Amino acid sequence: MNRKYIFIAILMLCFITLNVYLFSSAPVPLKVDLPKEKSTYSIADAFRIIARVNSIARSLYTRNIVNTGLEVGLSFDENWQDNEIEAGPLPAQILRETSAFIEKSPLGLGLYLGSDFPISAPNLFKEMQAENFQELRKDGKPKFFYDVSSKRYVGMFPDIAISGACVKCHNENKNSPKKDWVLNDIMGATTWTYPGDSINTKELKDMINVYLNGLDNTYKRYLEKVKTFKKIKVPSIGKMWPSQGYYLPDAPEYADTIYKLTSYEIAKGLLK
Numbered sequence: 001m002n003r004k005y006i007f008i009a010i011l012m013l014c015f016i017t018l019n020v021y022l023f024s025s026a027p028v029p030l031k032v033d034l035p036k037e038k039s040t041y042s043i044a045d046a047f048r049i050i051a052r053v054n055s056i057a058r059s060l061y062t063r064n065i066v067n068t069g070l071e072v073g074l075s076f077d078e079n080w081q082d083n084e085i086e087a088g089p090l091p092a093q094i095l096r097e098t099s100a101f102i103e104k105s106p107l108g109l110g111l112y113l114g115s116d117f118p119i120s121a122p123n124l125f126k127e128m129q130a131e132n133f134q135e136l137r138k139d140g141k142p143k144f145f146y147d148v149s150s151k152r153y154v155g156m157f158p159d160i161a162i163s164g165a166c167v168k169c170h171n172e173n174k175n176s177p178k179k180d181w182v183l184n185d186i187m188g189a190t191t192w193t194y195p196g197d198s199i200n201t202k203e204l205k206d207m208i209n210v211y212l213n214g215l216d217n218t219y220k221r222y223l224e225k226v227k228t229f230k231k232i233k234v235p236s237i238g239k240m241w242p243s244q245g246y247y248l249p250d251a252p253e254y255a256d257t258i259y260k261l262t263s264y265e266i267a268k269g270l271l272k
């Protein structure tokens with residue numbers, strides 16, 4: 001009889017110990033709301049994210065390649081691809097080349113730079129885009145609308161004269177219909193188009209990736225061109241930038257800098 005009680009007592013002791021163990025050491029469920037990836041984005045939100053990335057990349061090229069490059073003796077020219085011209089692409093051409101790359105992908109994303117006073121006539125905004133651009137000119141805010149003629153959703157973001165190089169070059173260009181641009185003027189609008197009104201996270205990531213790849217591809221073409229320079233000295237290509245002398249960053253350094261500068265915007269856009 002006694003043995004039976006001892007056995008039951010041991011069994012109960014084991015049961016209590018197990019419970020104490022389970023309750024004291026089992027992981028407590030987290031109550032903190034961790035940021036989750038959004039699953040869908042309105043096309044306006046998607047345009048906002050990619051437009052921020054583009055604006056950072058565009059200002060990097062204008063300020064840290066063109067502006068400082070001009071100071072150390074590099075040139076930038078509309079006809080940079082001609083054999084006899086030893087120059088690099090203009091900021092607008094970087095955007096155009098990047099956009100040609102994006103448009104070759106199956107994503108359906110469109111990108112271009114338009115204006116009401118364009119140097120290049122095909123960049124003139126027309127119809128609904130012209131109307132929306134006039135609104136943007138007044139309040140300086142991005143515009144989102146459905147363009148019935150192209151059957152695409154459109155996002156327009158002000159393109160601002162962020163540096164003296166923008167103003168000087170446009171005012172001096174013989175084809176420019178406006179010669180009195182000043183610093184901080186809205187010179188045009190970066191315009192994104194897409195056939196649908198929303199996209200999912202994967203599509204948004206693909207868009208950002210294709211954009212960054214396009215930029216990388218365009219910059220590499222500039223470096224290839226630089227290596228063919230004969231009349232002017234070929235700058236050293238590596239980790240240094242024109243602000244440090246007669247240098248140009250190589251493609252990995254350039255891409256890495258863009259990643260560093262845009263990663264905050266990308267993370268903020270992809271997380272809630």
Ligand code: HEC
Nearest residue numbers: 062078092113115118119120123160161165166169187188
């Ligand atoms: C060294 C000259 C040069 C610099 C610097 C330059 N641009 Fe341009 N930009 C041009 C030329 C040339 C075009 C027309 C290119 C094309 O589309 O064929 C152009 C195109 C544009 C367009 C499209 C409308 C148009 O005029 O055809 C906008 C908007 C624009 N530039 C704004 C800017 C801004 C903002 C900056 C500075 C961040 C800038 N540009 C820097 C020469 C320049």
